[in-house]
Amino acid sequence: MWGLTGGIATGKSTVSHWLSLAGLKIIDADVIARQVVAPGTPGLQQICATFGENFRRADGSLDRKKLGQLVFSRPEELRRLEAITTPLIQAEIQRQLALYRTQNATGIVIDAPTFYEVGYLVDLVDHVMVVATSAAIQRQRLMARNGLSEAAAQARMDQQWPIAKKVALADVVIDNAGTIAQTRQQVVEWLDTTNLGSSAAVLAEELD
Numbered sequence: 001m002w003g004l005t006g007g008i009a010t011g012k013s014t015v016s017h018w019l020s021l022a023g024l025k026i027i028d029a030d031v032i033a034r035q036v037v038a039p040g041t042p043g044l045q046q047i048c049a050t051f052g053e054n055f056r057r058a059d060g061s062l063d064r065k066k067l068g069q070l071v072f073s074r075p076e077e078l079r080r081l082e083a084i085t086t087p088l089i090q091a092e093i094q095r096q097l098a099l100y101r102t103q104n105a106t107g108i109v110i111d112a113p114t115f116y117e118v119g120y121l122v123d124l125v126d127h128v129m130v131v132a133t134s135a136a137i138q139r140q141r142l143m144a145r146n147g148l149s150e151a152a153a154q155a156r157m158d159q160q161w162p163i164a165k166k167v168a169l170a171d172v173v174i175d176n177a178g179t180i181a182q183t184r185q186q187v188v189e190w191l192d193t194t195n196l197g198s199s200a201a202v203l204a205e206e207l208d
């Protein structure tokens with residue numbers, strides 16, 4: 001079993017998409033983090049009880065933008081949010097893992113941005129892949145993708161371990177500082193050495 005991580009906006013989702021195309025089974029912590037706070041869930045109820053009803057939008061969904069603006073600029077608020085979300089995310093990851101085990105599945109990947117930071121995930125996997133860029137490229141891509149100022153992007157990066165610390169612990173590092181095609185080539189080469197999935201579908205996909 002593998003862990004897949006990186007820093008915010010270093011290209012984890014880009015790589016995990018290719019691993020999925022190759023046939024690996026992805027347990028995506030970002031997707032789960034959304035499911036556990038979907039409208040009507042106890043998770044959303046707890047968030048609104050803690051942070052206020054003004055974080056619930058008119059359609060009943062969580063105002064993610066507003067909550068992000070609060071927690072990514074105030075670490076103590078992020079800790080309060082994580083106290084609600086982390087146990088819910090952990091339980092769902094364990095549930096999905098148990099299901100895969102009953103199927104004797106192989107090629108399972110746990111994809112989580114805070115893979116190292118949360119602590120409990122490291123013991124579940126045999127190896128970890130880290131998708132990395134320099135901090136400068138990471139900041140630029142985050143600013144462009146989320147429409148953030150340099151200071152706001154840096155504040156989000158500061159809520160995670162520096163990417164260099166994750167690279168130092170990784171079993172495999174995918175360097176995503178270059179072009180998408182260069183990154184895909186590294187993923188293809190890795191797939192071809194592991195037998196966990198087939199690189200054919202990955203290579204067949206048109207790149208933008």
Ligand SMILES: CC(C)(COP(=O)(O)OP(=O)(O)OC[C@H]1O[C@@H](n2cnc3c(N)ncnc32)[C@H](O)[C@@H]1O)[C@@H](O)C(=O)NCCC(=O)NCCS
Pocket residue numbers: 007008009029030033064065067068071078081082085086089112113114159160
């Ligand atoms: C604050 C929230 C509502 C902002 O939502 P938004 O839709 O704007 O961002 P999204 O969830 O897509 O996350 C974007 C990126 O932010 C970073 N991030 C998210 N949560 C955290 C966190 N607790 N610590 C550090 N970085 C984080 C990750 O790199 C993630 O990929 C949301 O990120 C959240 O609920 N976070 C707490 C849950 C959590 O810890 N998620 C991480 C998955 S293990």
Ligand SMILES: Nc1ncnc2c1ncn2[C@@H]1O[C@H](COP(=O)(O)OP(=O)(O)OP(=O)(O)O)[C@@H](O)[C@H]1O
Pocket residue numbers: 006007008009010011012013014015030113141142145176177178179180183
């Ligand atoms: N090699 C690349 N060249 C240019 N842009 C890239 C490259 N790789 C990814 N991007 C872009 O950078 C942004 C971040 O990539 P991606 O969403 O895959 O990162 P992520 O690590 O999953 O982020 P998060 O932790 O926030 O979910 C996206 O807008 C993506 O299109």
